[in-house]
Amino acid sequence: MRRPPKDTEESARRITRRGLVLGGSMLAFMSVLAGRMRYMQVDQAEEFRLLAEENRINIRLIPPARGLIFDRTGQPIAENVQNYRIVIVREDAGDLDETFAKLRTLVPLSDDDVERALREVRRRSPFVPVTIADQLDWEDVAEVAVNAPALPGVTPEVGLTRHYPLSADFAHVVGYVGPVSDYDLSKLEDPDPLLQIPKFQIGKIGLEAKREDQLRGSAGTKRIEVNAGGRVMRELSRQEGQKGADLQLTLDHDLQNFVNARLGSESAAAVVMDVNNGDILAISSAPAFDPNLFVRGISVKDYRALTENDHRPLADKSVQGTYPPGSTFKMVTALAAHEAGVVTAGETIYCGGYKQLGTRRFHCWKRGGHGFVDLHDSLMRSCDVYYYELAERVGIEKISEMAKRLGIGIRHELPMSAVAEGLAPTKAWKEARRQESWMVGDSLNASIGQGFVLASPLQLAVMSARIATGEAISPRLVKSVDSVEQPILTDGPIGLPPTTLQQVRKAMFSVVNSRRGTAYRARLLPDEMEFAGKTGTSQVRSVVVKNSEVPWEQRDHALFVCFAPYDKPRIAVSVVIEHGGGGSSAAAPVARDIVARALHGDVPPLEVYPAGERAKVAEIFESMPLRSRESGPNVSDRA
Structure with missing residues (x-):
């Protein structure tokens, strides 16, 4: 049946409207799509190009060369090798x-x-x-x-x-590097991206750790092309980083080697300091270790050998070790008493072998006593009773203040690990730390460097330098950074009358050069090598027994401090030998040889020693593993 023309026309109009709506919608959609495409391809083209480039190009860090470390003569101490x-x-x-x-x-x-x-x-x-x-x-x-x-x-x-080309000689000073560990990263709030590089080396102890920021340098970068899996396809460009700063130390490598060799197998420490500018010329702790073992990854066997050694080779005794300074502290007590005006240089005090305090006797090392002694004799012969009397008169507060003025009981800021503060005790210190009142007997013990007093070999060298010059010079280890000289640290004069200091110096001179002095056998003969010093023996047990009758670890510590030459001081030396026995017999000869080597500039000839000491000295020198001996004549040839 045919549809009427009217219905056909209506249907055509409906189709046309729908077509127009659909066509319009499609045109609108296409317009929006075209606009979006134009926005992304034209307006945002640069942003998307960068995103695509980042997916294709990676930036990677290039580790910089670590800064080198030299001694004062330019000898490499820490270097980089292929x-x-x-x-x-x-x-x-x-x-x-x-x-x-x-x-x-x-x-x-x-x-x-x-x-x-x-x-x-x-x-x-x-x-x-x-x-x-x-x-x-x-x-x-x-x-x-x-x-x-x-x-x-x-x-x-x-x-x-x-x-480390000089092996153990500078192990405790310079320290060593090793791969970054999780523990290292945990100590940093904002770690350098360099530290994320596998097996990147950083300083672990010593100067390497304390000056890490200077020695590390800054990273370089390289642009590499990678595929979708992240695999490197090729290197596109490279920008090298900035190497770390080079450090020159105040240390002298030949003197350091001699000091290490002279300490030998002892558990000991020694410091040599320039009294005029504070430069540390040598600072040694024995026994030492080879830092290269740690760089390469030390074996369990080697590490156990170090940790189980009763002489503690990993400990830096020169700055970390603190010891009762014994009679080397008597100069502190004497200067405190004279400054306070409680005694004069010529005043004598009787030593009958002990001082009675209440029901307790404080004994002198010489049981029969020294008789009447003044400042000069008390230092020369190391009378204890004289200083017991001074301590009772002056009190611990003034003794402690003088100790700090001379460098004991304060931390000297050297870039080395765990530099000790030592201890110059006061009444307030004992009350706070031990909840006990200070006793007069504590002052008597402190006056001869026993009791609570503690000092490191570094502090004893500083004390000797300040007595020698009257200046509050501070120790310096880094001479220059990238050839820029570092400042000399001093607070000016220590504020003691020159006459008082000179009286103490004369007494120290007699300790070594007078027949009645406790270190007379450790003297040197040439006038230009004459030096002044003080022996010390500090007890590690309360019961007085001969050192030869007890095990090594229960024997007394041996100490010696000095400055040289006497007339025009250049160096100060301190030596501490753990459980070495007497300061005059164990520590003084070592200090004497160090003084002779430092002043002579090489292994000293035997003629500078007293005739009775030459055979012993020659034997010691011949057994010393000196590095210079590998290419030079032996001691007997030079002598």
Whole structure:
């Protein structure tokens, strides 16, 4: 049946309207889409180009060369050497067991090395290089390079690592570096991105740690092209970083070597200081250790040998160790009493072998006593009773104040690990720390460097330097940074009358050069080498027993302090020998030899020693492992 024309026309109009609506909607959608495409392709083209570039280009850090460390003469103490290593990429290596088996025929790898490397390789992403072995010889690397076609995924590389050419001589001063650990990162609030680089080396102890920010330098960058999986395709550009600052120390490597060798196998420390500017010329703690062992990764056996040694080679006794200073502290008591006006230089005090205080006797080291002694005799002969009397008169507060003025009981800011403050005790200190009142007997003990008083070898050297010059000079270890001289630290005069200081110096001169002095056998003969000093023996037990009758660890500490030459002081020296016995017999001869070496500029000839001491000195020198002996004449030749 045919539709009426009217219905046909109506249907056509409806279709036309719908077509127009649909067409309009499509046109509007296309317009929006075109506008969006234009916005993204034109208006936001730069932003999307950068996003695409970041997906294709990565920025990676380049470790900078670590700053070098030199002694005062320019001798390298810490340097960077080429480190040849072998790395492997798992995705290129194929059969790992077969590759490692081939590699072991070329490079010495232990079972532990292989197990560690395999564990690391399987833990890392397949395209990340993993170090199999480092610190290799050039011959080993060359062998691997020649056989590269048979070792898929294995590549020899070269980088830089820390090396200490003088081995143990500066171990406690400079310290050592090692790979960044999680513990290292946990101590930093905003760690340098460099520290995220695998096996990046940072200072662990000593100067390496204290001056880490200067020595580390700043990173360089390289732009590399990577694929969608993150694998490096090629290097596009490189910008090298800035190497770390070079440090020049005040230390003299030859003198340091001599001091180390002279201390030998003792558990001991010695400090040599320039009295005029505070430069530390030598600072030694014995026994020492080879810091290169830690850079390479110390073995369990080597580490156990260090930690189980009763002489504590890992401890820096020169600045960390604090000891009762014994009679070397008597100059402090004498100066405090004379400044307070409670005694005069010519006033005598009777020593009958002890001082009675209540029901207790405080004994002198000489049981029969010294008779009547004044300041000069009391120091020369090291009378204890004289200083007991001074302490009772002047009191602990003035003694403590004088000790700090001379450098004891304060922390000297050297860039070394755990520099000790020592202790110049006061009444308030004892009340706060021990909840006990100060007793007069405490003052008597302190007057001769016993009781609560503690000092480090560094502090004793500073004390000697300040007595020698009358200036409050402070120790300095870093001479220059990138050739820029570092300031000399001094607070000016220590504020003591020159006449009083000179009286103390004369008494110290007699300690060494008078027949009645406690260190007479440690004197030197030439006028230009005459020096002034003071012996000290500090007890480590309350019961008085001969040192030869007790085990080593219960024997007294031996101490000696001095300055030289006497007429025009240049250096101050302190020596502490743990459980060495008497200061005159153990520490004074060591200090004498150090003074002779420092003033002479080389191993001193035997003629500078008294005739009766020459055979013993020659024997000591001949047994010393001096580095210069490897290329120079021996002691007997020079003598």
